[in-house]
Amino acid sequence: MQEHEAIVRAENLHKTFTLSKKQQKIERTGEKRRVAVNGLSFSAYRGEIYGLLGPNGAGKTTTLRMLSTLIRPDGGDAFLCGHSIVKEPQRVRDVIGFMTSELKLEGFFTPDYLFDFFGAMHGVDKATLAARKKELFSRFGIDKFSAVQVKNLSTGMLQKVSLVVSIVHDPQIVIFDEPTNGLDVITAKVVTDFLEELRRMGKSIILSTHIFSLVEKLCDRVGILIGGKLAAEGTLEAVAQGDLERTFFALYEGEGGTL
Amino acid sequence: MKFLALIKKEFHRFFHDPRLIVTMLLPGIVIFLLYSVLGEAFNGKAEARQYKVYLMGNSAVTEVISAAAKENGDSVEWLKTDDEETAREAVRKGEAAAVLKFSENFDGAEKGKVEILYDASNEASAAFYSLASAALNVYGMRFTVAAESVTGADALGVQILCNILPLLIVAFVFSACMSVTLESVAGEKERGTLATILVTSAKRSHIALGKIFPLACISMLGALSSFLGTALSMPKLMGLSLNMLGTYGFWNYFFILLLIVSVVPLIVSLIAVVSAYSRSVKEASAYTGMLMILSLVLTLVATFVPSLGNWTVAIPVLNAVVSMQALLTGTLPVWQSLVSVSVNFALTAVLVLVMTMMLSDERVMFGK
Numbered sequence: 055m056q057e058h059e060a061i062v063r064a065e066n067l068h069k070t071f072t073l074s075k076k077q078q079k080i081e082r083t084g085e086k087r088r089v090a091v092n093g094l095s096f097s098a099y100r101g102e103i104y105g106l107l108g109p110n111g112a113g114k115t116t117t118l119r120m121l122s123t124l125i126r127p128d129g130g131d132a133f134l135c136g137h138s139i140v141k142e143p144q145r146v147r148d149v150i151g152f153m154t155s156e157l158k159l160e161g162f163f164t165p166d167y168l169f170d171f172f173g174a175m176h177g178v179d180k181a182t183l184a185a186r187k188k189e190l191f192s193r194f195g196i197d198k199f200s201a202v203q204v205k206n207l208s209t210g211m212l213q214k215v216s217l218v219v220s221i222v223h224d225p226q227i228v229i230f231d232e233p234t235n236g237l238d239v240i241t242a243k244v245v246t247d248f249l250e251e252l253r254r255m256g257k258s259i260i261l262s263t264h265i266f267s268l269v270e271k272l273c274d275r276v277g278i279l280i281g282g283k284l285a286a287e288g289t290l291e292a293v294a295q296g297d298l299e300r301t302f303f304a305l306y307e308g309e310g311g312t313l
Numbered sequence: 314m315k316f317l318a319l320i321k322k323e324f325h326r327f328f329h330d331p332r333l334i335v336t337m338l339l340p341g342i343v344i345f346l347l348y349s350v351l352g353e354a355f356n357g358k359a360e361a362r363q364y365k366v367y368l369m370g371n372s373a374v375t376e377v378i379s380a381a382a383k384e385n386g387d388s389v390e391w392l393k394t395d396d397e398e399t400a401r402e403a404v405r406k407g408e409a410a411a412v413l414k415f416s417e418n419f420d421g422a423e424k425g426k427v428e429i430l431y432d433a434s435n436e437a438s439a440a441f442y443s444l445a446s447a448a449l450n451v452y453g454m455r456f457t458v459a460a461e462s463v464t465g466a467d468a469l470g471v472q473i474l475c476n477i478l479p480l481l482i483v484a485f486v487f488s489a490c491m492s493v494t495l496e497s498v499a500g501e502k503e504r505g506t507l508a509t510i511l512v513t514s515a516k517r518s519h520i521a522l523g524k525i526f527p528l529a530c531i532s533m534l535g536a537l538s539s540f541l542g543t544a545l546s547m548p549k550l551m552g553l554s555l556n557m558l559g560t561y562g563f564w565n566y567f568f569i570l571l572l573i574v575s576v577v578p579l580i581v582s583l584i585a586v587v588s589a590y591s592r593s594v595k596e597a598s599a600y601t602g603m604l605m606i607l608s609l610v611l612t613l614v615a616t617f618v619p620s621l622g623n624w625t626v627a628i629p630v631l632n633a634v635v636s637m638q639a640l641l642t643g644t645l646p647v648w649q650s651l652v653s654v655s656v657n658f659a660l661t662a663v664l665v666l667v668m669t670m671m672l673s674d675e676r677v678m679f680g681k
Contacts, residue, residue: 122512125675147514157512158505162326174318175513 061135061227061258062098062121067091068129069116069282090116092282093130098260098275100226103253105269106262107302108279114262115154117279118231121260122152135226148176151220154231158216161205165196165215168204169222176223183222190218194248210241217248221257228252230261234268246272266299278302280309315515319523323497327531336492337531340485341538348546362387364441365408367400369393370415374427374449381448382441389441404432410441476616479637481543482536483612483630486573487605489535490580491598494528499588499597502678511672521668525585525661529578536577565640568650572633572640575657579629580608582664589671589678626652629660 069091078084091113098104106114119125121132123143131138137145159168166187173183191197194214199207204215221228233249234242249259249272263269269276270290276298277287285305286293295301327333364382368375368391379389392409394400403409412430419425429445432438501507510520584601591597611631615638626632632653639646671677 119679124508124511125679144514144516147512150512152512156505157509159509160326160501160504160506162330167325171318171322172509172513175315175510175515177314177514 059100060097061100062096062104062132062260064094064096064117064121064130064132066130067094067117067120067127067132069113069120069125069127071116089282091120091127094279094282094284095130096277096284096287098258100258101253101256102274103249103259103261103272105273105276106260106279107264107266107269107276107298108262109264109306112279113282114264114279115231116282118152118154118229118260118262121146122150122229123147124152148223149226151223151225151228152231153217153220153228153233155235156231157220159204159212159219162203164201164203165191165207165219166200168215168219172219173222178223186222186224190221193251194218209238210244213237213241213244214248217245221252226258228257228259230259232263233261234263234265266302270294270298278305280306283309285309315513316519316523319510319515319520320527323524323527323531326497327493327527333493337489337535338538340488340535341540341542344485344539344542345546348543362437362440364389364410364437364444365392365403366390366410366441367392367394367403367412368415369395369397369400369412370417370419372415372419372425372427374415374419375413378445378448381444385444387444401430404430404438407432407435407438410435410438411445413445475638475641478543478641479634480609480612480616482540482573482637483576483608483634484605485539485543486532486536486576487580487608489539490528490532490577490584491601491605492535493531494581494584495588495594495597495601497528497588498524498585499591499594502589502591503593508678511678517672518665518669520672521585521665525578525582525665525668528585529581532581533574533577536573540573562645564645564647568645568647569637569640571654572636572650572657575654575661576630576633578661579657579664582661582668586664586668586671589668623649626656629657632656 068089070087070089072087073081073083073085078086094113094117096104106117108114116125120127120139121134123139123146126140131140133139134146135149137149139146163171169187169191170183173186178186188197191200194217196211196214196218199211199215204212207215228249230249233245237245246268249261252259261268261272273290275287275289276293278285278293278301285308286301290298293301327337362382364387366389375389375391379391382389394412397412397414400409400412404412410431412428414428414430416426419427427449429442431442498507501510511517515523583604584597587600587604588594588597591600608630611628612634615625615631615634625635626649632649636646636650636653639649
């Protein structure tokens, strides 16, 4: 894979958050600032699924939010399809599809309407949009529910619609934060199948997770993120060394983490 | 295309939801029905009134007033007198409806003066005062009217209408703007659907304007519904003839509408900014409630503090209220209205800019 072009290149990303008094109280800490991402660099290649594996608070979501230009890094930069997240956030948003449980679709609208709306928001022309809708709705079985209000869809179907809407503009890169978090086994299967399908379609995928089995099932390469830093990176085989879970906890303890 | 898509989405959301349309238009209908019924209850009269009015000086206006009274099924008996004190006493005792005192050569003078002495606490006298005021408005504007209630009670009728209507308009405009903007901005932020739009490549300024513009149009519908409901029913509530609405010229209505059109986007953008800042609809509602109270206080200031001065044009909302009050008295404060409208539009532009910056600010959009 590595001989392929690096489609995502993160260079020395830094992000620090100011903790409110309320947050300090909840977390029982006196620190006013928290380093979420500390000098993170990694590359993901075209056509692969890259997994950021780490415990809660490791900086996975912050990293993906920076890559999707929802938040700005305090230092460093990342390039997606050659576009800087700092200098060209709008162009970056044109080449990515971002999925997270925090991004929702308005329940009042139908999948049909939302697909057209988000297509227009990404500047997709009507003819392309119609063809793409037909193809994606048919491939993921949404066509029968295209006129049903989103609020009336089953969880699995809603997840499918969210996934399809996120790639309405045929992005080269799909960024997915905790793809199976909080989902039942059926919906989780819908998502993992979808990601494999995207890989077959030649898309590059970056996902974050704390679930070892998901990484083992889907990822071509993996970066282990602990305390905002990359503790290990490489192909799944190279990083896992036969047992991903054992390797992860060894790295975790090595970084000063306690079990 | 992206901007248009955003505008269409907001309109689609509103016009495809019958409940939203009903909640937006219903206040105007309810106000009209309620005020009309109240008006009938308060002012409904069993028989035609015969106003006895003392006349000091001469003017053809009396014929206009007589004609207006006849239109309402009433009649006016004019009693010429030079003894003001006796006439006043008759009004105070309820023996006469009013005293009309015209300045010398009133009809031929460059600018004449007419004084109306009446008893605001007497229903018939107050009704005649309203009738005479409306008729005088029809007659022209080259004279000044000085109204005085002989019992010292607050002036009713047209003066109340002039003061109350702008206050009600502001209240209705605010509630119309609140009902759609809070849901569309704070609601979408709370539910996470706004963030989904932020991930697209649409410019933040387009997203801000794509929210504010359609919401202002929709709020305008609600505001106009309430305005029409109020304007059409207020004369009934005040015991005036609906014909008095015809006493205002085209430009009076044009400027009132223009002032409303300038206030609606201002309030929508203000609520949009507050909503974007808030973490939830509940929080945004609390802040917006305070803003509404502030607006109403400004309106009350304009209602109860006479001759506020030209500085009011610089204060949003207050400028519109003061201009509307002047327009409703029959005058045409063109420059005051135009400056007020310009100030309101300029502030709206500033607020759209603030909203754009907030949409780009991660602490505002994604802060916990």
